Every structure is written in structure tokens, then in C-alpha cells.
Amino acid sequence: MQTKIQAVITAVGGYVPEDKLTNFDLEKMVDTNDEWIRTRTGIAERRIQKEEGKATSDMVVPAVLELCTKRGIRPEEIDCLIVGTVTPDMVFPSTANLVCAKIGATQAWGYDLSAACSGFLFALAQGAALIESGRYKKVVVCGADKMSSIVDYQDRATCIIFGDGAGAVLLEPGTEELGIRDSILRSDGTGASYLHMKAGGSLRPASQETVANREHYAYQEGQAVFKFAVKGMADVSAELMERNQLTGADIAWLVPHQANLRIIDATASRMGLTTEKVMINIERYGNTTAATIPLCLWEWESKLKKGDNIILAAFGGGFTWGAIWVKWAYDTKQ
Numbered sequence: 001m002q003t004k005i006q007a008v009i010t011a012v013g014g015y016v017p018e019d020k021l022t023n024f025d026l027e028k029m030v031d032t033n034d035e036w037i038r039t040r041t042g043i044a045e046r047r048i049q050k051e052e053g054k055a056t057s058d059m060v061v062p063a064v065l066e067l068c069t070k071r072g073i074r075p076e077e078i079d080c081l082i083v084g085t086v087t088p089d090m091v092f093p094s095t096a097n098l099v100c101a102k103i104g105a106t107q108a109w110g111y112d113l114s115a116a117c118s119g120f121l122f123a124l125a126q127g128a129a130l131i132e133s134g135r136y137k138k139v140v141v142c143g144a145d146k147m148s149s150i151v152d153y154q155d156r157a158t159c160i161i162f163g164d165g166a167g168a169v170l171l172e173p174g175t176e177e178l179g180i181r182d183s184i185l186r187s188d189g190t191g192a193s194y195l196h197m198k199a200g201g202s203l204r205p206a207s208q209e210t211v212a213n214r215e216h217y218a219y220q221e222g223q224a225v226f227k228f229a230v231k232g233m234a235d236v237s238a239e240l241m242e243r244n245q246l247t248g249a250d251i252a253w254l255v256p257h258q259a260n261l262r263i264i265d266a267t268a269s270r271m272g273l274t275t276e277k278v279m280i281n282i283e284r285y286g287n288t289t290a291a292t293i294p295l296c297l298w299e300w301e302s303k304l305k306k307g308d309n310i311i312l313a314a315f316g317g318g319f320t321w322g323a324i325w326v327k328w329a330y331d332t333k334q
């Protein structure tokens with residue numbers, strides 16, 4: 001009997017820009033304050049890609065090069081590269097295409113995947129399927145967003161939340177019971193009205209009117225999204241655990257999308273997890289959309305052990321949401 005090929009994460013890379021935008025900076029820009037932002041979201045500061053002429057691909061490049069170095073592979077060995085993002089460098093060509101050109105991944109094909117805050121999870125599931133098919137040996141899955149390019153810094157309801165960053169993982173084939181074990185992914189377009197960008201697509205192409213109306217920025221009805229997010233993220237995480245007979249005691253880490261500390265706490269509590277088992281860096285980076293989950297894996301990599309059960313969970317615009325069970329495949333040499 002042929003052994004099933006498992007898709008295994010074998011390296012992680014990440015990148016955040018140097019420039020910080022603190023709550024105190026925002027106090028000078030809109031009617032808000034540090035106390036409100038901290039208590040309502042858990043955020044203290046975010047990173048912003050300020051350098052002229054730099055885009056999302058320029059954050060993905062160092063993240064991917066880092067994982068190549070860690071794994072000891074050359075970019076030419078990458079078969080496919082997927083970028084989950086809602087802030088591509090351009091409408092086309094894809095950011096994945098531009099990244100491959102910048103790093104010299106000359107043998108790779110790739111594409112962008114648009115699923116907002118669930119972008120990394122959806123891309124990871126797709127990358128895993130490519131590996132499991134037996135056809136591809138090295139698939140890079142990235143989550144990256146330059147949210148500062150679509151945030152209205154006059155809108156206090158959104159500008160306090162978002163930041164910029166990129167993270168990436170390398171998927172390779174394995175045969176042990178490690179790697180991407182199971183996933184539940186969902187989307188519901190009826191949620192589009194609560195979180196979207198009004199113009200710039202084929203529905204409302206850019207015009208003087210759309211610019212004057214400030215329609216090229218992320219629009220969010222926060223309270224409504226909050227309610228769906230709390231339920232959506234917790235429901236799929238609990239369902240994933242139940243159908244794999246996992247209890248809170250079996251889980252080493254929850255890696256939640258970093259949208260709001262209160263949503264993270266609600267999900268962890270539903271899963272029966274204490275805070276020590278939850279990766280949280282929202283205080284320093286805010287919500288980097290598709291980048292939050294790989295950035296957590298990047299920061300916590302040295303603490304992860306072979307065989308650790310990890311649940312990745314996200315909820316975002318679309319609506320899109322989901323959870324993925326990963327059995328970590330390696331110990332990091334200190």
C-alpha cells in the first residue's frame with residue numbers, strides 16, 4: 001500500500017518594517033486615545049512600511065529568503081509560491097509573480113489568493129493539497145499585507161487597528177503523521193457589506209468621484225464584524241478539535257488571527273486553553289491581515305517542538321474564516 005504524502009512545514013520566515021506607529025502617534029492624527037485602543041483591541045503599536053516605492057512584495061522577499069536560508073535551499077528549488085494578500089503591489093501581475101522575479105525563483109509558478117484575514121489559512125490549505133498530490137516538492141505559502149496603503153488615517157474606526165507585515169512557510173512532503181492534518185474553511189459573501197473596499201475594482205473603477213469620496217480605503221462596521229468573528233473563529237476551532245478527538249490538554253498552541261485581543265480570548269476560552277498556550281503579538285504589530293498567523297509562527301518558532309498540536313484560526317473580510325490543525329514537524333536548533 002502506498003503511504004499517504006503529508007504536507008509538512010519545514011521552515012518559517014517573517015518580516016516587519018522598522019517604522020512604528022504608536023497609539024500616541026494616532027492620538028495626534030484622529031480623536032482617539034491610548035487607553036481606548038488598548039482596552040478595546042489590545043494594540044499598542046503597529047509597523048508601517050514607509051519607504052517610497054516599496055510594496056507588499058518587498059516585505060515578502062526577505063521573509064522567503066529567510067526561510068530558504070534556514071532550510072538551506074536556493075530560490076530556484078521552489079516549485080510554487082502563493083501569496084495571501086488584499087494589498088497586492090498591483091491588480092496584475094500577481095504579487096507572487098513579482099516576488100519570484102525578485103528572489104530568482106525561476107522554476108516556480110505562483111499566484112495571489114484573496115481571502116483577507118483568512119488569506120494565509122486558505123493559501124496553506126491549497127499549498128498542502130499541491131504537496132499531497134505528489135506533484136510538487138517545495139511550495140512556499142505567504143501571508144502579507146501593506147494595510148497602510150488602504151487605511152484611511154482620518155477614520156478612527158479603522159486606522160487604529162491595522163499594520164504592515166509579511167510571513168511565509170515552506171511546505172515539503174513528509175510521510176510521518178506530521179504536518180497539515182485537517183482543516184475547516186468557510187466563506188460567506190453575504191458578509192461583504194460589513195468589511196470591504198468600495199472602489200478600485202470592476203464594480204467601481206477609480207474615478208475623481210471615488211477618490212473624493214475616500215472610497216479606496218478599507219471600510220468596516222466593527223461591531224457587526226466583531227460578533228461574527230467571535231462566533232466564527234470559535235465555532236470552527238471547536239469543530240476541528242471535536243472531529244479529531246482533541247481536547248484543550250492535547251493542544252500545545254493556538255495561533256489566532258490577531259484582530260482583537262477580545263476575539264482571541266473568546267476563542268481560547270471556547271477551546272479550553274489558558275493564555276500561556278496562545279500566541280499573541282497584537283500589542284506590537286496590530287492586525288496585519290494575512291500576515292498575522294505566519295508572523296506568530298515566525299516569532300514562536302524556537303519554542304515549537306516536533307509533534308506539537310497547533311491550531312491556526314482566523315476570521316476576516318468576505319466573510320472568510322477557518323481553522324487548520326498542524327502537527328509541528330521539527331525542533332529548532334537554538
Ligand code: UT7
Nearest residue numbers: 032033036040117156157160222223225226229259260316
Ligand atoms: O481582521 C478582520 C476582521 N476584523 C475584526 O475582527 C474587527 C472586529 N471589530 C473590532 O475589533 C471592534 O469592533 C473595534 C475595535 C473595531 C471597535 O471596538 P468596539 O468596542 O466594537 O467599538 P464600537 O465601534 O462599538 O464603538 C464604541 C464607541 C463609539 O462611541 P459611542 O457611540 O459609544 O459614543 C465609537 O464612536 O467608541 C467610539 N470609537 C472610538 N473612540 C475612541 C470608535 N473608534 C474609536 C477610537 N477611539 N479609535
